[in-house]
Amino acid sequence: MKVLLIGDGGRERALEWMLRKSVFVTDVISVPGDLGRAECAWCGSDMFTGMGRLTPYASRKDIDFVIVGPEAPLVAGIADIFRLNGKPVFGPSKRAAELEGSKVACKLFCKAYDIPTADFDIAQTPEQAKMYVRRRQVPIVVKADGLAGGKGVKVAWTREEAYKAIDDFSLLPAGTRFVIEEKLTGWECSYIVLTDGTYTLRFPPVQDYKTTQAGSTVNTGGMGCVTVSPHEFTPALERKIQETIIKPTLAALRNEERPFTGALYAGLMIVGALPYVLEFNCRLGDKETQTIAPLLRDGYDIVPYLYGTTNNTMNYRVSPWKEEYSVCVGLAAAGYPGRPRTGDIITGIEEAEKLDGVYVFSGGVTHMPDGSVITFRGRVLDVVGTGRTVKIARKRAYEAVSKIHFDGMWYRKDIGE
Template sequence: MKLLLIGAGGREHSLAWKLAKSEKVEKIFVAPGNGGTAFADKCENVDITDINELLAFAKENNIDLTIVGPEDPLTKGIVDLFKAGGLKIFGPDKAGAELEGSKSYSKDFMKKYGVKTAEYEVFYDADKALGYLENCTYPIVIKADGLAAGKGVAICETREEANDSIKSFMIDDIFKGAGAKVVIEEFLDGVEASILSITDGKTIVPFLSAKDHKQIFDGGKGPNTGGMGVLAPNPYVTDEVQKEFEENIMAKTLAGIQAEGYDFKGIIFFGLMITKKGTYLLEYNVRMGDPETQSVLYLMESDLLEVIEAAMNEELAGFEIKWSKGTCVNVVLASGGYPGEFVKGYEIKINEGVKDKVFLAGAKAEDGVLKTNGGRVLSVLGVGDTVEEARVDVYNNIDGVEFEEMYFREDIGLI
């Protein structure tokens, strides 16, 4: 099969690596790809991002299946476009993608279908939002309604912090329109968990759980990032939590997807908060998370293409995904200064012995040389029978990677 994989992050390098392991795959075109996919087995980068140009490319090159990595093309309706053109594509239609594309839409969906989530209010006007903050209990959570690259959530400990966030989101427009509307939400005290899942519109099959580490500094301090590391599986997702998630969140989400009539053959990612009062849904993503994907796919023993084909053919009912029994820790190596200002263009050196556990994200290939090209440069993985063994492995593996101003957290996987 010839595949077209859309995206340019560490998630896409991980997807390409996993898909290339399938005997069914002959060639993977990655659009636009990055420095990792430039050298990956069976892969070729193509410099296209426009969805109409991607459609033309898929037709011209007789692509058997297109797999969409990031959320942006999904919210723009790439699935509807490809299907109208008679092409197979993995991902939700534009209507289903609104579960990620709009925080207010997704919260209203949760409320409508009885999905357990935090109390919330939606605001279109900054003055009304600021007025509402006068009587809130703190901490409070403020979310930009639209897509903000994983950075549109502020946990505000005080009214002053909340006021500043509203001004940044709605008045200063730091997210270029994504914060014109905001959701102000009850703060839930607990532990976060990520559960990636796959659906064919009739069945949802959850993947292994994961625990993301969002803040830039050790101890969960400092500003939010796109994710600085992952532990999979998440030790806080006990059998009891999994059961509650499947009954109160996953099953009700599936009922909502069916009732709304979405054409949804793709990934649905559940961002959870595990509290003393039970397990709540924080948000949906309609694609694989980054950096969760790197850890979860590394532990997947099943052929990923076969899993996707089962979803495309509406054959997920009874489908069993096989997993390794160990633990995977993923540590993100970032450019110094991220998530603020940082310098690009430093050479990246990776020892041969660790290459199979390194997934490139903000990196480009220039004349055969890998160079830094973003804030989150790459992920390094470590595996072991226990969390402690996986932590030792990952931090040993980091010694095999080098670039100037390299920064990473030293506490990923500590619980």
């Protein structure tokens, strides 16, 4: 099987790592090509940016299966284009991906089908958004409607903070409409399922760390992630998530004739013992995938699970995940999440990878002709430690982090505490 993997971040690097272990895969072509994958000698390096050019390219390369990593091309309808040309695709249609593409549409969907979510108002203009802020208690959550790379949400502790967030979001392409919602109090959980539209197989539940530091309100695309303890994620909680959120969502999308296939990612807030939807994503998470990939059991192959979303065979799948813990620490460049500095030389990756239970996934590096590795993006590396306990996994992750260096490197020091 020849696989076309679309996307060039850490999530795609982790997917590629799993694909390389598959007995079904003969070749992986990554688009756009990324010199950060130079260690994968059998990966392609073709550069493509337009969706219209990918379909004939896939035909010329005799691609058997397309995997789409990022949300933007899915929201734009790339999966529909491939399906019209007879290519199996891991990822939902444009209509189904609207759940992530529009926060307004997501909230209205939840309201229409009684899917638990925070109380909210929808504003068509910045002025209307500020009016809704004045009517609500703070703290309050402000969301820009469209895609913003994880940076279109602000938890505002004062009305002045909320007003500033509205003004800032108004400058973004995503900021044509706004969601103003109550702030829920509880603990967050990323609950991801692979689905063929009816049946599901869940990934291990995880918690991600979105802000730059503990106590900060500055959001990033993700600074780290940790698998959730079964003491917190109980069978009773999972039943509630399935019965009140996942199953009703998939059933509603089928009834609306836009069945969801691929990875449905529910960002949840657990309030007491009740789950509430903070957001839906239409793809695997970036940081979540890196965290979970090393937990794939020896002898298990990820491809039948991903491909099973395309041919209605998810009901035959059993869990491929180890009963272990994983902690992922993201290493960021100077200036991130604003304007990151690039071109800093990275050392210590190979030394870190030699440690037991450690995996390093590149999200923003370039391999130079002289053999050096340099930064070229804000989120540079994801360092993952695994183990029988969170404590062991965390120790391994941070020990590996200590081996790596580049000027301006920074990271959160509380992942998995």
